[in-house]
Amino acid sequence: MNDERHVISVLVENKPGVLARVAGMFSGRAFNIDSLAVAPTADNSYSRMTIVTHGSEQIIEQIIKQLRKLINVVKVQDLTKGDYVDRELVLVRVKATAAKRAEVLRITDIFRGKVCDVSHDSITVEVSGTQSKIEAVLELLSPVGITELIRTGAIAIPRAKKTLKPTGNSE
Amino acid sequence: MAKINGAQILLRALKEEGVDTIFGYPGGAVIDIFDVMAREFSDVFKFILVRHEQAAVHAADGYARATGKPGICLVTSGPGGTNTVTGLATAYMDSIPVVVFTGQVPTPLIGNDAFQEADIVGITRPCTKHNYLVSNVEELARTIKEAFIISSTGRPGPVLVDLPKDVVQAKAEFEYPRTVELSTYKPTVKAHIPSIKRAADLIAEAERPVIYAGGGVITAGAHEELRALAEMTGFPVTMTLMGLGCFPGTHPLSLGMLGMHGTYRANMAVNHSDLLLAVGARFDDRVTGRVEGFAPEAKIIHIDIDPTSIQKNIGVEVPIVADARNALGKLIEALKKKGCSKANRDRLKTWHAQLTVWRNEQRLRFDRTSETIKPQYVVEKLYELTAGRAIISTEVGQNQMWAAQYYLFDQPRTLLTSGGLGTMGYGFPAAIGAQVAFPDKLVIDIAGDGSIQMNIQELATVAQYKLPIKIAILNNGYLGMVRQWQERFYDNVYAHTDMMAAPDFVKLAEAYGALGLRATTTAEVEPTIKKALETDGPVVIDFVVEREEGVYPMVPAGASITNMILV
Numbered sequence: 001m002n003d004e005r006h007v008i009s010v011l012v013e014n015k016p017g018v019l020a021r022v023a024g025m026f027s028g029r030a031f032n033i034d035s036l037a038v039a040p041t042a043d044n045s046y047s048r049m050t051i052v053t054h055g056s057e058q059i060i061e062q063i064i065k066q067l068r069k070l071i072n073v074v075k076v077q078d079l080t081k082g083d084y085v086d087r088e089l090v091l092v093r094v095k096a097t098a099a100k101r102a103e104v105l106r107i108t109d110i111f112r113g114k115v116c117d118v119s120h121d122s123i124t125v126e127v128s129g130t131q132s133k134i135e136a137v138l139e140l141l142s143p144v145g146i147t148e149l150i151r152t153g154a155i156a157i158p159r160a161k162k163t164l165k166p167t168g169n170s171e
Numbered sequence: 172m173a174k175i176n177g178a179q180i181l182l183r184a185l186k187e188e189g190v191d192t193i194f195g196y197p198g199g200a201v202i203d204i205f206d207v208m209a210r211e212f213s214d215v216f217k218f219i220l221v222r223h224e225q226a227a228v229h230a231a232d233g234y235a236r237a238t239g240k241p242g243i244c245l246v247t248s249g250p251g252g253t254n255t256v257t258g259l260a261t262a263y264m265d266s267i268p269v270v271v272f273t274g275q276v277p278t279p280l281i282g283n284d285a286f287q288e289a290d291i292v293g294i295t296r297p298c299t300k301h302n303y304l305v306s307n308v309e310e311l312a313r314t315i316k317e318a319f320i321i322s323s324t325g326r327p328g329p330v331l332v333d334l335p336k337d338v339v340q341a342k343a344e345f346e347y348p349r350t351v352e353l354s355t356y357k358p359t360v361k362a363h364i365p366s367i368k369r370a371a372d373l374i375a376e377a378e379r380p381v382i383y384a385g386g387g388v389i390t391a392g393a394h395e396e397l398r399a400l401a402e403m404t405g406f407p408v409t410m411t412l413m414g415l416g417c418f419p420g421t422h423p424l425s426l427g428m429l430g431m432h433g434t435y436r437a438n439m440a441v442n443h444s445d446l447l448l449a450v451g452a453r454f455d456d457r458v459t460g461r462v463e464g465f466a467p468e469a470k471i472i473h474i475d476i477d478p479t480s481i482q483k484n485i486g487v488e489v490p491i492v493a494d495a496r497n498a499l500g501k502l503i504e505a506l507k508k509k510g511c512s513k514a515n516r517d518r519l520k521t522w523h524a525q526l527t528v529w530r531n532e533q534r535l536r537f538d539r540t541s542e543t544i545k546p547q548y549v550v551e552k553l554y555e556l557t558a559g560r561a562i563i564s565t566e567v568g569q570n571q572m573w574a575a576q577y578y579l580f581d582q583p584r585t586l587l588t589s590g591g592l593g594t595m596g597y598g599f600p601a602a603i604g605a606q607v608a609f610p611d612k613l614v615i616d617i618a619g620d621g622s623i624q625m626n627i628q629e630l631a632t633v634a635q636y637k638l639p640i641k642i643a644i645l646n647n648g649y650l651g652m653v654r655q656w657q658e659r660f661y662d663n664v665y666a667h668t669d670m671m672a673a674p675d676f677v678k679l680a681e682a683y684g685a686l687g688l689r690a691t692t693t694a695e696v697e698p699t700i701k702k703a704l705e706t707d708g709p710v711v712i713d714f715v716v717e718r719e720e721g722v723y724p725m726v727p728a729g730a731s732i733t734n735m736i737l738v
């Protein structure tokens with residue numbers, strides 16, 4: 001039905017086992033995780049997770065409530081409800097014989113990517129951007145021959161002043 | 172300030188929490204705690220040594236359900252911890268405050284597959300409300316305080332605290348915090364007033380209302396408010412299995428239990444209602460049957476302290492996240508202000524007439540002329556002969572449903588039953604917990620022959636602590652509830668549900684020093700129960716009942732709840 005993509009930002013206490021609690025809640029309740037990225041915030045005692053998921057409105061509501069119910073979760077925000085910026089980083093290694101090299105570099109350039117590793121027969125480039133930008137660059141590179149691909153999953157931040165602050169969450 | 176070790180910190184903290192009873196089992200990883208307990212705290216705590224750690228958690232759970240206070244367990248690492256898992260999951264599903272302390276191998280050995288090491292925090296994460304590994308003795312006191320707060324507030328639940336042996340042996344200064352600020356945990360207790368007003372408006376207009384009350388009413392201690400609300404509005408009340416006792420079963424407004432084995436009138440009433448006031452109940456599949464067919468004409472008001480329970484299985488018009496007692500109190504105030512109670516009751520005359528029709532159409536019934544003992548008759552007689560004043564625990568299966576149908580619970584905290592997880596083997600240890608809490612009350616486990624064998628070893632615990640528990644086994648020689656499904660839905664193929672090879676329960680009781688009694692005919696039921704009730708010590712009664720009796724009404728799984736098989 002209306003299984004829309006949602007980007008959920010979760011502020012958690014930076015303690016052992018918290019990632020397992022979040023991931024376990026998703027798998028135990030059969031919710032989807034399309035991607036999950038996590039790292040400490042400016043304040044090292046908290047981490048921020050960006051979870052990309054999809055589901056009906058009712059499922060998304062449950063996901064958010066179940067996240068809030070976890071004791072180590074400080075704040076949960078469905079960024080898709082407002083304006084937000086999201087970025088993903090991809091490292092992609094392509095076959096690049098002398099003949100293809102120029103093409104790879106041109107595509108990388110168009111997407112404002114960077115070359116981060118080169119060998120005799122391959123080039124590794126990094127590109128960051130929205131999900132659709134990443135998808136576009138991969139589509140263009142795939143005829144050249146992608147041999148390895150690593151994506152970080154999206155990280156996202158709300159626009160303007162909706163920054164997550166560590167205040168209480170209700171059970 | 173003098174430093175004391177982790178074991179002393181733990182036990183002093185428990186004392187500060189007002190703990191009087193601990194259920195558990197010793198082992199290498201907790202030997203220091205047991206040592207301190209015996210040397211320094213023997214007059215503070217009553218320690219109940221069970222015969223299996225699963226029973227320790229069920230007993231703590233039974234203690235908690237009967238008293239409203241958290242139940243406490245102490246077990247060793249590895250197998251001691253893993254044996255608690257079913258108990259934790261049982262308490263988790265039914266929102267029971269239990270705090271379990273497990274021993275753990277010393278911190279330097281964690282992760283090394285050390286002797287009796289198990290990642291109990293990992294294992295129990297999905298079946299506890301929260302859990303902790305205490306890695307530093309300095310954190311111990313605060314962690315215990317947090318465990319008690321989390322376990323017993325909001326929607327209660329089990330909390331596990333894992334204690335590595337070196338932490339237990341290390342020393343620290345002890346000061347028990349009066350309270351701790353949990354910035355990430357703040358249950359919503361107070362109802363949102365505009366929602367209460369909307370609810371009051373719907374209540375004032377309803378013509379075919381039903382109150383659907385669950386275990387949350389008992390947890391919140393909201394039974395008096397519920398009764399006041401029902402009586403002022405004239406609204407009939409149906410209860411979930413977990414809710415039984417939150418409203419008097421003998422009250423003229425009680426419709427009895429609803430759901431899969433609910434009464435005909437409760438299920439009919441819910442499905443014809445135009446307003447459903449759900450309080451402390453969670454629209455479980457055993458209650459709703461096919462969700463699309465559940466209360467199709469009703470507007471729903473849903474009061475629950477757990478936001479995840481609301482809009483999970485069913486859409487509701489007025490969600491109210493709050494403690495049931497607070498919300499019902501506010502609702503009563505709002506209705507009083509509206510001054511609508513009298514008019515309200517007059518408007519419900521037709522509805523009450525219809526409820527009476529349904530009651531008379533189909534009452535709970537069984538063959539009263541049978542010479543072979545009908546299990547329902549046993550429960551009915553237990554009810555009569557105890558004047559409804561016993562604390563009843565149940566096992567799981569037909570015995571549980573007959574107990575729910577034929578014992579009328581007038582008081583909260585008098586039925587101890589595993590509702591959410593449906594744990595066979597729960598009832599007996601739960602009865603131990605209740606009996607330890609209330610030595611002078613009558614505690615009866617209504618059991619099945621299958622379930623009782625799952626924790627039968629606890630007869631030794633009962634003997635050791637001289638607990639006068641009565642166990643009434645409805646012995647049908649079958650895993651009866653499963654057999655009933657096989658009869659109804661699997662062409663009478665009784666695949667591995669025949670349990671005729673059972674011990675002689677009378678001799679078994681005697682082997683453990685309890686009194687064993689047996690009744691094999693209907694005429695023997697009453698005198699046998701009387702004899703059991705007159706006996707001071709523990710009694711096991713083997714009621715040899717009709718083998719293939721069924722529990723009715725029955726709503727097949729996934730069917731609409733008016734789709735009842737009546738007999």
Ligand SMILES: Cc1ncc(C[n+]2csc(CCOP(=O)(O)OP(=O)(O)O)c2C)c(N)n1
Binds near residue numbers: 566571593618622623
């Ligand atoms: C631990 C556990 N295992 C399996 C089941 C599945 N089950 C539900 S009822 C039942 C039969 C119970 O038999 P008994 O205790 O004799 O009760 P009866 O239904 O005969 O009254 C079984 C096996 C369960 N509920 N719990």
Ligand SMILES: [Mg+2]
Binds near residue numbers: 619620621647
């Ligand atoms: Mg049986």
